[in-house]
Amino acid sequence: MRVSRVAAILSALLVGLCIAAGPLNVTISESSIRINGVELRSGPQGASGRYISLGAAKKVLGQPQDTYVAGLGVRVYAWRDAGIHAQRGFRGLDKGKIFKLQPGSLTPTTSMKTSIRVSSMATSN
Numbered sequence: 001m002r003v004s005r006v007a008a009i010l011s012a013l014l015v016g017l018c019i020a021a022g023p024l025n026v027t028i029s030e031s032s033i034r035i036n037g038v039e040l041r042s043g044p045q046g047a048s049g050r051y052i053s054l055g056a057a058k059k060v061l062g063q064p065q066d067t068y069v070a071g072l073g074v075r076v077y078a079w080r081d082a083g084i085h086a087q088r089g090f091r092g093l094d095k096g097k098i099f100k101l102q103p104g105s106l107t108p109t110t111s112m113k114t115s116i117r118v119s120s121m122a123t124s125n
Contacts, residue, residue, distance in 0.1 A: 024061075024082050026103045033101055035060045035084075044097060052098035057086055 026035050031049050033040040038060040043051035054077065058064075061084065064077040073091040077098075078084075087100040 024084075026084075028101075028103070040101065046097070046099075052086060052101055054086065054088065054098055057084075057098075057101075 022036075024035055025037075027033070031041065033052060035057075038056055040052045040056045040060075041050040042056050043053040045051075057077070057079075061079045061082060064086075065080045066076075066078040068076050068078070070076045070087070073089055073094070075088045075090055077086045077088065083103065085102040086098050087102075088098045089095050
């Protein structure tokens with residue numbers, strides 16, 4: 001009984017350090033990415049809109065649980081419990097800019113609930 005209580009407390013503390021408490025509500029549209037109401041596309045202006053701000057991501061998700069290099073010129077920041085990965089370029093045109101966010105790229109753990117909604121703009125010809 002005591003061991004399970006200690007494990008539960010440690011799990012809660014570890015999740016709290018890495019992820020904002022409570023479920024995540026992710027909304028994605030052509031020009032906006034919001035997690036729990038925080039706009040992530042507040043970085044530098046790019047050709048097709050604003051880049052993603054790592055600071056804004058950390059504000060809502062906490063410190064990444066993992067960072068690693070993936071391919072040529074790409075560093076990935078991973079919030080594994082939430083199933084969210086962000087890719088930052090470190091050479092070429094994308095140097096220093098987060099150009100890709102992958103919500104739901106991994107299955108969130110049972111301790112996190114992630115709701116993802118993708119908004120599309122209807123166009124008529």
